[in-house]
Amino acid sequence: MNASNYHHNVMDRILEPEVMDTWLEATAYDAMDFESVNTLFAAEAIALDPQAVRILDIGTGTARIPILMCQQRPQYLFTGIDLAQSMLIIGQRNIEAAKLTQRIRLERVDSKRMPYPDREFDMVVSNSLAHHLPEPSLLFAEINRLVKLDGAILIRDLIRPANDDLVNELVAKFGDGYDDRQQQLFRDSLKAALTLTEVQESIDRVGLNHVKLTQTSDLHWTLERQKKIVDRP
Numbered sequence: 001m002n003a004s005n006y007h008h009n010v011m012d013r014i015l016e017p018e019v020m021d022t023w024l025e026a027t028a029y030d031a032m033d034f035e036s037v038n039t040l041f042a043a044e045a046i047a048l049d050p051q052a053v054r055i056l057d058i059g060t061g062t063a064r065i066p067i068l069m070c071q072q073r074p075q076y077l078f079t080g081i082d083l084a085q086s087m088l089i090i091g092q093r094n095i096e097a098a099k100l101t102q103r104i105r106l107e108r109v110d111s112k113r114m115p116y117p118d119r120e121f122d123m124v125v126s127n128s129l130a131h132h133l134p135e136p137s138l139l140f141a142e143i144n145r146l147v148k149l150d151g152a153i154l155i156r157d158l159i160r161p162a163n164d165d166l167v168n169e170l171v172a173k174f175g176d177g178y179d180d181r182q183q184q185l186f187r188d189s190l191k192a193a194l195t196l197t198e199v200q201e202s203i204d205r206v207g208l209n210h211v212k213l214t215q216t217s218d219l220h221w222t223l224e225r226q227k228k229i230v231d232r233p
Contacts (some may be wrong), residue, residue, distance in 0.1 A: 081109035119205070121146050167191060
């Protein structure tokens with residue numbers, strides 16, 4: 001489904017807290033079974049540029065995706081950022097357990113104002129961050145600034161359902177193994193998510209070029225850009 005034919009008849013966005021930074025939330029999040037989702041995301045990101053070196057993961061959480069990607073590509077060097085200190089503490093433990101402290105650096109940084117130079121990264125990835133942000137355009141503007149002009153991009157997040165009934169259906173279908181707290185986190189995230197139209201408007205506003213936006217599951221939209229291969233004489 002393309003953004004252009006996505007209907008506007010959806011419920012209003014209900015923002016959730018931008019930062020999940022209680023120890024309870026961080027440990028509950030890390031315990032949720034995202035392994036298959038993260039493994040798929042990692043594989044798709046690697047395919048967009050297997051030869052990248054410097055990679056930025058925005059909203060890295062507990063660093064599961066950088067760990068998976070580094071385990072498959074020995075030259076990858078990650079900067080993972082998040083605003084939630086408790087997430088980063090758990091992420092650092094995960095990195096140490098995976099023996100990847102030399103290749104993954106975690107920093108407490110605001111995704112809306114990142115302290116890195118323009119065109120610093122070969123690839124930028126982000127999974128499930130945009131729905132936390134009141135103004136997602138600020139995130140897309142920073143991605144556009146930080147990624148190399150020919151660099152790869154993979155951004156994925158939840159898509160907002162049209163109404164409460166659909167929210168309940170999706171929570172029942174995909175959150176079956178979650179406890180009450182985890183189900184509530186999932187429900188809040190769906191209501192805070194963006195529609196395809198809203199994502200497209202943000203991309204257009206900041207001039208992010210050569211990207212493909214699609215709905216890739218019942219739950220997700222995906223924004224991607226393959227590393228541009230320049231033919232050399």
